[in-house]
Amino acid sequence: MSGFETRYTHGGDEWVLIELDEAMSLGVNMRAQAISERLLAERVEGVVDVCCANASCLVRIDPDRLDPRDAISLFRELEAEVGDAGDLRMQTRVVEVPMLWEDEWTHEVLMKFRDHHQTPDKTDIEFAAELNGFASTDEFRAALFATPLLGTMTGFAPGATWWYPLTTADKLIEVPKYVRPRTDTPERAFSWGGAFAAIYPARGAGGYQLFGIVAAPQVDPSRRLADFREHDWFFEVGDLAVLRAVERDEYEAIRAEVEAGSFRYRQAPLEFAPAEFLADPAAVQAAIRRAIDGA
C-alpha cells in the first residue's frame, strides 16, 4: 500500500466517495474491487449502487434507510478488513478482443480533428509511440498487442470499460488526452488515455488517442448476441482482455457474424492472483495467453 490516507467524502446527501489513492496502480484497484465486492455481497441495507472505479469506490445511498455518516464508519471498517487485498484470488475470465490496427475509420476521424491534437503533423499512433520511447510504430504496436489488459472500472456509458495494462511500471504506456476533445469518434474505436485503454461503445465525443477499431460490440441493446443475453453489456470489472490483431478480411468476417447474430467472444476461465502477477509478471502474462490459446 502507498502512504496515501483514504479520503471519505460525501457527495451531497446520497453519495459517498471512497478515494483510496490519487494514483493508479494494480494494488489500489485490487482494494477497490475487494471493497466493492464485499459491499455488494453483504447487501448492506440502504446501499443502492456500488461503483468500483480505478482507484476509488463510489457508493449511492438511500439516506432514508442508511445515514450517510454511519455509512462512512461502516465503509472504514470494511476497508480495514480488506487491507491491502494481497491475498485476493479472482475467479475471472480471459476474453479475446480482435482489433484492426490503424483502420481507415478512426484514421479519417483523427485526421479531421488534427487541430485538437498535441501534434497536428503526426497521427495519434506516431505521437504515442514517440512519447513512450519506441523506435518505430511497429515496435509500439507489437508491445501493445503483447500486453494483457485488466478491466479496472466500468461506467461513463453502458458498455464502456477502463482497461489497465498488466505490465511492469517501466513498460506502462501513458498518453495525454486530446488538447480539446473531438466531437466525433467511431463506434468501437480502440483508444488510450492516461494509462488506460478504452473502447468507445457507441459513436460520440471523446478525447482519448485513437489507435484502431475492434470488430466485436461492447454494447448490444437488442440483446441478440449470446454474450449479451443478460445485460446490454458484456465486460465486467475484473475481466482480462487479450488483444488479437486482425486484418481487414477477418474484421469484415466478424462484423458479418455480429450482423447474423452468431458472434461469440472467445473466452476462457482463469484464476488471477494479483500478488502472483506482481511477483512474476512474465509468468502470469504467459499463463493468461495460454488460457486463451487453449480456449
Add this chain to the structure above:
Amino acid sequence: MALEIVKPGLQATVQDEGRVGLYAHGMPPAGALDKHAYRIGNALVGNPAGAAGIEMTYLGAEVVFSAPVVFAVTGAEMAPKLDDEEIETWRSYRAAAGQRLSFGYLTAGARSYLAVAGGIDIAPYEGSRSTYTLVGRGGFEGRPLAAGDVLPVAGAVDGTPDRRVPEDLRPSYEGDVEARVVTGLASYRLEPESLRALFETSWKVTPNANRVGYRYSGGELRFVEREQPVGAGSDPSNVVDFGYPVGSIQVPGGIEPICLLNDAVTAGGYATVGTVISCDLDRIAQSQIGQATHFVEVGIDEALAARRARRAELESIVETISNGRRSEA
C-alpha cells in the same frame, strides 16, 4: 385508455422515479429531473408513488385523451389549455374522451409534468419506465415522444378532479437559483480561493443545459499545481477516472462548471469538487438558459436536514391534497 401525442413540443419523455443498481455499468438513473413537481402530480391524480408521467421541456406537447381520464400538470408554467379553455397548473381535472391538452408560452420554470390517473402503462426496463435517450433505453421506445405516438394508460386508478395544491405550497421558479452544495470528492484539486469563488460567483446557465447536465459560465477556477499522478492524464483538472455522483460539479479545464443531472455520464476523469444536494436538483431542473445560479456551501448535517424538510413538505402537500383543505400540522 390512451394518450395520443399530436405534437411532442421540444422534448417530451416518459419519466418516473428512475432506476437504481446499474450506475456502475454506466446506466444513470434517468427519471423526472424535478422529482418534487413530478411527485405532486401523481398525488393530485391519486396515483401511487412511482407512476410514470410525461416530462416536457420548455415547450409543451399537444395531447388527445382517448377516454375520460383525470390528469394534472405540475412544474413549469406553460399556460395549459384543455380544448380552448385555460386551465390551472397544480390542479387535477377530468378530461372527456377526445379532449385535447395543449400548452402556450413558458412563463416560469423549464419542465412541466403531465400526470394521468393510472400512469403511463409501458413495459418497464430494468425496474423503471424512465427514458434514457442516450442509449435509447426505457420509456417509450427509448426515445423522446413524437407526433402519432399512442401511450397506453393503466386503468387501475379512477382519480379525483379538482384537487389543488394551495398557492403557498406551490414552488416558485422566480428569481435567482440557489443550489446547496456539499464540498468534497476531489475538491482538494481546486486552489482554496477558487473553491471560494465557486460559491461567490453568480453563475449563468449556458445553452448547454439538458438532462445530462447543466453547464454554467461566469468565471474561471484554478487547480492546484502538481505532478500528475500515474493514470490521471496531463491536464491539472484531470484525476484518475472515477465515479461521478448525480449532482456533482466538475470544472473541465477550469472553465464552465458542469452540474450532472439524472442522465449523467456516470464516470470520467475530470475533478469533481462538490455535489448539489438531491432536493435542490429539482430547482436546477426548473432553471432556464441565462438564469443566475448561486452555489451555497452546506455540510452533510444541513444537507440531511434539508432532505427531511423537503420530505415533510411533500407529505404535508399530499395530505392537503387528499383532504381538500390545509393541513393544520
